[in-house]
Amino acid sequence: MRLTNNIFLQLCLLIIVLFLSIFLNTYKLESVPSGFYVDEAVTGYNAYSLLQTGKDEYGVAWPIALRYFGSYSPPLYAFITSAIIEINGYSINSIRLLSSISASLMVLVAFFFLKSLKLTGNWVSPILGVLLFAVCPWNIIFARAGYEIYLGFFIFSLGALFLWMGINKGIFIPIGISLLSLSMYGAHTERFLVPIFLTSIFILFRKKMCMPYFILGILLALLIQIPNMTIATTPAFATKNDLFYSSVLTTQSVKIPLLPNPVSLLLSFTREFSSQYLTYFSPRSLFSLPDPDPQRSIPDLSVFYPWMVIPYFAGLFTIWQKRRSDNFKFIAVLSLTAPLPMALTGDPFSTQRALPLLLPLVLIMSAGADLIIQKLPCKIWITASFILLTVSGVMLWRSYFVLLPNERAKAWGYGFEQLAEEIKKHSNEKFIIDQSRTKPAYIELAFFLKYPPEKFHQEVDRSIRENYYTNARFDSYYNFGNIETRNIKWEEDVYNNLVLVGDSLAISKNQEKEHSLTQIFEIKDPLGQVVFQGFRTNPIEKCKASSFQSPLCMIKE
């Protein structure tokens, strides 16, 4: 049996993979992941606010970086999402849709990358490559998350594709560099990655590049960067600097008392950086161990399926063998530069920040798969591919569509939608939302209550608007409508007519009894664990029980 080169068949298979990708990226998008993560809520509400008023949640018109919780995220995702809300309506689905669209289009980018890089000898290999890309867990996690990570990755990859094409045909260089520049408005990672990647490509391919086109590209890129440059000197542009592991270096340098401090610090940095960098290529991190952050991982599944280790190693072997050819040099630069910014942060294997590594790793695996295909008889590799892809599909179904909605509901902010319903039901009562352990609750409630943005702008701290790009400190205290988000003040709150809301640890049975509280609702996650509980205070009962000792009882009297 022989498979002949057939462009029509390849196109048909590509369309099938594209539809499979669309299905995987959009199936039950509203409910899986269950809950609505705080980063999605802040993106969604800001997009809604921009659509309604042309201003973000703080009342600033079309900001260059969105303040969010002091993170100053690149704004492109929220800007485009505001248009999606206009077309598709105000829903969780609309907030997540841009990531899903980007991920579906990424299949085409990966395909054209595989074709133009000429990595594979067999015509089926590019299809297998995009299939690996479409079904891999790393792709699916962020393809269904309603915030900026995937959009930045998509624009960056598209820019890298045009840049590669530009090495052979100069006209594409300005498009590639412009897209890379644009990706810096997509996500934080690209702000750090693009300059490193572009410099590396220039150093390695400068003799092959058409210089006038390259200079034109750089000029366009600088033009695109003008808005970013206006805030480059403000704290808004450097919010991720605190992720650097400076305290770790100080602690570790103490372990080498024999050496002078500057030397031991330098050695500690070398070791820390090398170990962090190597983790991004470690088979244990890629095929076995999930991201330590429960919101950025799938239960029992790493970023790739365990069997993918075989094409990974085969691909690395191929890359090494063909290391002198331009296409493999390009992949090497793409894969070696992608984890550089992440290796400077203390998080061990951050799948979110390292997303740009996904594409080069899939390209490496595709080269490996091609090597295996060429060594094996047709019947064997077709059967093996079918079995492995079926097993992968089953693993994905189990981990992503069965276990994740139950086990990771809390990590994805489950319960706020139900809490908003309770607040609507008791609209004449004042709610205190305990903030001691939960992520910022104000934005989740503003989103689910569809709180009018004009009113919200009036009620937030106005000093933020005046020093928008310099006031990076985030305070979780908010007071809008009938909601206040802060820690419960037991010495005051129980003497006022309020509804106190907290998680299962916020209000104990003893506190309920001691402060004469009455439980009015309880919200549970799909596993039946309490996410929120709401208690109505009873100031008169409380004052009676405490023999009117508190001065607040006198005021009540």
Add this chain to the structure above:
Amino acid sequence: MLATSIFFHLTLSSSKISKISLLFLVLLLIFQWQTTNKVSLTYLDNDEQRVQKMRLQEYPPIHITFANKNIWIPVAHWFEERNETIVAGRIANNFFQTIDINQYFFASHPRERVGVKEFEKFPYFFLLPFLYGLALFLTKFSKKQFLVFLFLPLGLLSLVGYQNDLGPYSLFPFFVSTIFLGTKDLHDKFFKKFPLRVKAIIIILILLIFIQTIGYASN
């Protein structure tokens, strides 16, 4: 360990595997087997039993209707309770822990394992010679040697696990030979040609990293 490494290295360029090096390897594997605290591949500790119990409730009921009859498919049991599934997961976990390069050069940092005494098996300045040696191994030397001295210990370690205070030492001959290959080639190709000043800097750096490794190990 040393004898296996020496005999393995001496026969690297040969296409046949030396009987003496194989004998030493088998002895090493027996020691590895004997000294490892073996955990049953189907054993579940208390927390794993809790998770298993919880997960059995999470699956939706799945059935196929055939001739007006519902045939129920026990997917929850297949995925969570069957020994085959548990064993496959365990072997995969042991395998990936064994091939984690960070374990050998950075004491598994930054993803240290719970309940395992982590230590650096080699100072991290050997990382580059190791990777380079690995590439040389695959392109210039006998694949048979590579397969036997890497995959036999890997297979054993995947089965017996990683609960060993001395670490996966049956892989030591493979690592040492690979590092030696890489170091020798790097020395011949690059180091030799460097000016004396650069050589001195590299040697000082190696010494400093060596001091660092000892410093980390003693803390």
